[in-house]
Amino acid sequence: MNLPYAEPYKTKMVEYIKPSTVEERKKWIEEANYNLFNLSSEKVFIDLLTDSGTGAMSDKQWAEMMMGDESYAGSQSYLKLKDAVEKITGFPYFLPTHQGRAAENVLFSVMVKEGNIIPGNAHFDTTKGHIEFRKATALDCTIDEAFDTSLHHPFKGNIDIEKLENAFRSNPPDKIPFVVHTITCNTAGGQPVSIENIKKVSQVCKKYHTPLIIDAARFAENAYFIKIREEGYQDWSIKKICRELFSYADGMTMSAKKDGLVNMGGFIALRDEELYKQATVFNIMYEGFLTYGGMNGRDMGALAVGLDEATEFDYLETRIKQVAFLGERLVEHGIPVLQPFGGHAIFLDANKFVPTIPRNEYRAQALAIELYIEGGIRSVEIGTILADRDPFTHQNRYPDLELVRLAIPRRTYSLNHMRYIAAVLKKIYDSREQAKRGYSIVDEAPIMRHFTVKLEKISH
Structure with missing residues (x-):
């Protein structure tokens, strides 16, 4: 007999919600x-x-809230978060922001110019908004299977490689500054992306010397689907799958209010030092100094713990x-x-x-x-x-x-x-x-x- 699943946590505090007519x-x-x-x-x-930002934090996260280092520069909470991000993603360069759309604003201020085309898989509203605000175009290259709500396809968030290739073949090389891959793909119904697809998208990007940026708001949930649905990953830990999928990308933005298990926060993580240096200018202008970027120290500490918990x-x-x-x-x-x-x-x-x-x-x-x-x-x-x-x-x-x-x-x-x-x-x-x-x-x-x-x- 298979026992029903039970939540691996118990309640310490409740919040009253008011019924109405x-x-x-x-x-x-x-x-x-x-x-x-x-x-x-x-x-x-x-x-x-x-x-986004509406979940409950754990006792360990609340403990970090009490230990937050609110130093303007060089906060210990920042160092905890930087270490957690690099451990989980492998990206060596990191900028905290107050939430995901702030991360997009900073990075896109560097990378998106008027007339650009940014291919991706059903860009989320803020992603598309930041692109179109800069008079560029968000080009949807999601696989056709994503638009049949009754079809059971394990990875409806995948990018169609032929559509992506057509985007590159139809435009001058400097027209496409990067490709964005959203995991999981919210606009397409919270659907996951396979590692096989991320690999193929990465190969296309390398072929055209174009960075691949992951919108990673729900990367841990995506890793779970890879573990249970994609052949060859059943015995991998969630953390190992996360390192693998990020290894094919050049950078990421994240709204940490989702799989970071916090109420506010976000970040940019990058592989290229020069791109990082360019992004620091806008991070300081829009968000704050490099070691807090719009976040309190206590929130950075809670996020460091949340990233660890969310990848279990x-x-x-x-x-x-x-x-x-x-x-x-x-x-x-x-x-x-x-x-x-x-x-x-x-x-x-x-x-x-x-x-x-x-x-x-x-x-x-x-x-x-x-x-x-x-x-x-x-x-x-x-x-x-x-x-x-x-x-x-x-x-x-x-x-x-x-x-x-x-x-x-x-x-x-x-x-x-x-x-x-x-x-x-x-x-x-x-x-x-x-x-x-x-x-x-x-x-x-x-x-x-x-x-x-x-x-x-x-x-x-």
């Missing part, structure tokens, strides 16, 4: 202009907006099995979700869930709003609103996938919370044919509009 939530979401980002946290029962198999197995538990409940109810399940979230397929709502009325956002109204559950749209308008035509970009992401914070919610989420979604799914109209935009920012967009409900 459907009528209250209808009022609150209207006051928030139907933007879930505008809701105050006390109006949310289960918060699945993001897994027992933690990752529990984390990813909880996400799969929710996915399995939804599949049992017949609810269309992206499969196989990703590492950090379950993604509802809004194109199949509510096809009765026109795409230009933002069906994924409409589904996310209904989930909040019905159950007090906050999620996020990964669809047309997030895709933004084309920077040249200013028309809506309609991505192949219209998704609602249910991002599960780390070490935060119980399996009973997962059962509640599944029950709420079943109730919505059973009445889905009543959903006919969506929303229209009344105000939006010119870039990364999803954070502040204002909407109104279309009633007729």
